[in-house]
Amino acid sequence: MTDPIPGVRITRDADLRGLNTFGVDVRAAWLVEVDDASRLADVFAIEPVAGSTPLVLGGGSNVLFVGAPGDPVLRLTGTAIDVLADDGDTVQLRVDAGVEWHTLVMRAIEEGLSGLENLALIPGTVGAAPIQNIGAYGVEVRELIDAVHAFEPATGRHVRMSNTDCAFAYRDSVFKHAPSRYIVTAVEFRLRRGGAPNLGYAGIADELAARGIESPTVRDVADAVIAIRRRKLPDPAVIGNAGSFFKNPIVPADVADTLLAANPRLPVFAAGDGLRKLSAAWLIDNASLRGYRDGDAGVSPGHALVLVNHGGASGADLLRVARHVAATVLNRFGVALEPEPRLIGATWAQ
Ligand code: EPU
Numbered sequence: 001m002t003d004p005i006p007g008v009r010i011t012r013d014a015d016l017r018g019l020n021t022f023g024v025d026v027r028a029a030w031l032v033e034v035d036d037a038s039r040l041a042d043v044f045a046i047e048p049v050a051g052s053t054p055l056v057l058g059g060g061s062n063v064l065f066v067g068a069p070g071d072p073v074l075r076l077t078g079t080a081i082d083v084l085a086d087d088g089d090t091v092q093l094r095v096d097a098g099v100e101w102h103t104l105v106m107r108a109i110e111e112g113l114s115g116l117e118n119l120a121l122i123p124g125t126v127g128a129a130p131i132q133n134i135g136a137y138g139v140e141v142r143e144l145i146d147a148v149h150a151f152e153p154a155t156g157r158h159v160r161m162s163n164t165d166c167a168f169a170y171r172d173s174v175f176k177h178a179p180s181r182y183i184v185t186a187v188e189f190r191l192r193r194g195g196a197p198n199l200g201y202a203g204i205a206d207e208l209a210a211r212g213i214e215s216p217t218v219r220d221v222a223d224a225v226i227a228i229r230r231r232k233l234p235d236p237a238v239i240g241n242a243g244s245f246f247k248n249p250i251v252p253a254d255v256a257d258t259l260l261a262a263n264p265r266l267p268v269f270a271a272g273d274g275l276r277k278l279s280a281a282w283l284i285d286n287a288s289l290r291g292y293r294d295g296d297a298g299v300s301p302g303h304a305l306v307l308v309n310h311g312g313a314s315g316a317d318l319l320r321v322a323r324h325v326a327a328t329v330l331n332r333f334g335v336a337l338e339p340e341p342r343l344i345g346a347t348w349a350q
Contacts, residue, residue: 026067246340
């Protein structure tokens with residue numbers, strides 16, 4: 001097939017196994033890959049995208065295909081990283097949605113820029129990062145984002161949204177609430193040259209101490225994060241998974257207090273006014289579900305928050321395990337769990 005627009009590739013009946021980190025066997029009627037996001041208005045004017053609500057995929061690391069997508073799958077494949085401003089202390093970068101997240105983190109570290117190191121080794125692309133406000137080891141990406149560039153199919157406009165416009169919250173943003181309204185095309189980051197590393201998360205300080213590092217550099221912190229992640233979290237290239245499958249539940253403080261009285265070891269964190277965040281991994285683990293398996297779908301033996309595909313699990317198999325986990329935790333602790341990845345072809349509420 002000839003390319004209807006330069007830099008746009010359209011594939012019919014595309015295999016999505018390599019485009020979702022669960023490794024679920026699913027096909028898309030159409031896969032549309034776009035190098036230059038400034039051409040999106042043209043892409044939305046042609047078949048098969050015109051009149052559709054495409055499913056935008058980044059690295060496919062936050063999606064569970066329970067069924068095949070009904071609309072075309074769209075991927076942005078631009079990988080530019082541009083310096084917008086550099087005053088010696090602070091550097092402003094504009095990064096295309098298609099850049100691999102970890103590639104950006106490593107590039108920043110090589111350039112002596114700090115801020116992203118605690119987010120090393122998170123799978124996925126830069127375009128997906130603001131959607132669920134990725135976070136790990138004491139840092140959320142919203143702290144580093146100046147603005148998000150997006151295309152709005154309904155109006156055909158490209159918009160630049162400020163950090164405030166993005167309405168970031170724990171694993172949440174305006175993009176997550178209106179998944180078809182915006183297509184994230186690039187992200188602007190504000191990073192510091194030689195800023196102090198963020199060591200607030202106990203696991204990092206422990207890892208650095210174990211390595212005998214007293215004055216850690218940004219690279220030391222990234223190395224510590226990478227080591228912790230490799231130890232705890234299964235590698236999607238080896239065993240299919242989408243990182244944490246459930247969000248850590250946020251509950252009223254009195255609910256947390258009651259749970260804590262009965263379960264003194266339950267990790268509980270402050271989460272704003274009168275609210276507490278509970279460790280979903282602990283709840284699942286203490287409902288004896290770590291390592292649980294139903295056919296090829298299961299809970300990771302290494303981390304209770306991660307669902308894994310041991311080989312041939314379908315999306316429906318994984319969803320069945322997720323529902324079993326949530327029902328067991330609800331029954332045992334009275335706490336409702338919500339999935340973090342986007343479900344395609346199913347809804348969580350039954
Ligand atoms: N825990 C258990 N059993 C387990 C694993 C953990 O009881 O199998 C308990 C431990 O007490 C541990 C606590 O849970 O101290 C917290 O575990 P961890 O430090 O791994 O953090 P998490 O709350 O489970 C969150 C993010 C991760 C992120 C880590 C580190 C969410 C949904 N998940 O997990 O993000 O890497 O913190 O900051 O907020 C992801 O979103 O895909 C992801 C991996």
